[in-house]
Amino acid sequence: MKAVYPGSFDPITNGHLDIIERAAGLCDELVVSVAVNIEKTPLFSVPERVDMLREVCAPYKNVKIDHFHGLLVDYVEGIGAQAIVRGLRAVSDFDFEFQMALMNKRLKPAVETVFLPAASDNMFISSSLLKELSKFDAPIKDLVPPSVEERLKAKLRKDNR
Numbered sequence: 001m002k003a004v005y006p007g008s009f010d011p012i013t014n015g016h017l018d019i020i021e022r023a024a025g026l027c028d029e030l031v032v033s034v035a036v037n038i039e040k041t042p043l044f045s046v047p048e049r050v051d052m053l054r055e056v057c058a059p060y061k062n063v064k065i066d067h068f069h070g071l072l073v074d075y076v077e078g079i080g081a082q083a084i085v086r087g088l089r090a091v092s093d094f095d096f097e098f099q100m101a102l103m104n105k106r107l108k109p110a111v112e113t114v115f116l117p118a119a120s121d122n123m124f125i126s127s128s129l130l131k132e133l134s135k136f137d138a139p140i141k142d143l144v145p146p147s148v149e150e151r152l153k154a155k156l157r158k159d160n161r
């Protein structure tokens with residue numbers, strides 16, 4: 001099975017990485033794909049997010065990194081994938097994720113959504129919280145891969161100049 005793990009990944013966290021590692025173990029090929037133009041104002045550009053994902057996912061041989069514009073289901077079908085992977089952190093994620101899964105199913109009945117529960121250690125992580133912590137120089141060492149921590153620090157130093 002070929003599956004897509006979509007998201008904004010602004011930036012990738014250990015929570016995303018846990019889902020990537022487990023999903024990669026379930027499918028033949030996992031495409032981790034950065035969504036362009038979703039209704040968020042990103043800190044990192046799409047090429048920067050793709051670069052970070054490439055660095056961090058290098059050890060997983062069946063994981064590819066990509067980005068996409070437009071509707072997720074069109075992209076999934078276009079690259080010949082059969083499923084969408086999403087992580088669920090808490091009950092609060094469920095409503096929105098369930099709504100998206102049902103809408104995607106309505107648009108393309110052949111594409112399945114597979115949910116993986118986030119590891120309990122990662123339940124509280126979100127990219128926005130990490131960005132906020134970094135702004136105030138709070139430690140984020142155990143929450144993101146080391147290369148992402150460096151990039152976050154560098155980016156915020158530059159933005160504060």
Ligand code: COA
Binds near residue numbers: 006007073101104
């Ligand atoms: N561990 C820790 N944090 C996690 C996580 C995990 N396992 N999974 C998600 N998160 C966090 C992210 O860091 C992010 O935090 P933030 O809101 O502070 O940035 C948040 O949860 C949600 O992020 P993400 O999983 O990246 O999803 P998203 O909401 O940014 O993107 C898309 C959702 C891209 C899948 C969706 O918008 C989409 O499909 N867009 C394309 C257009 C389309 O087809 N629309 C119709 C949909 S029906």
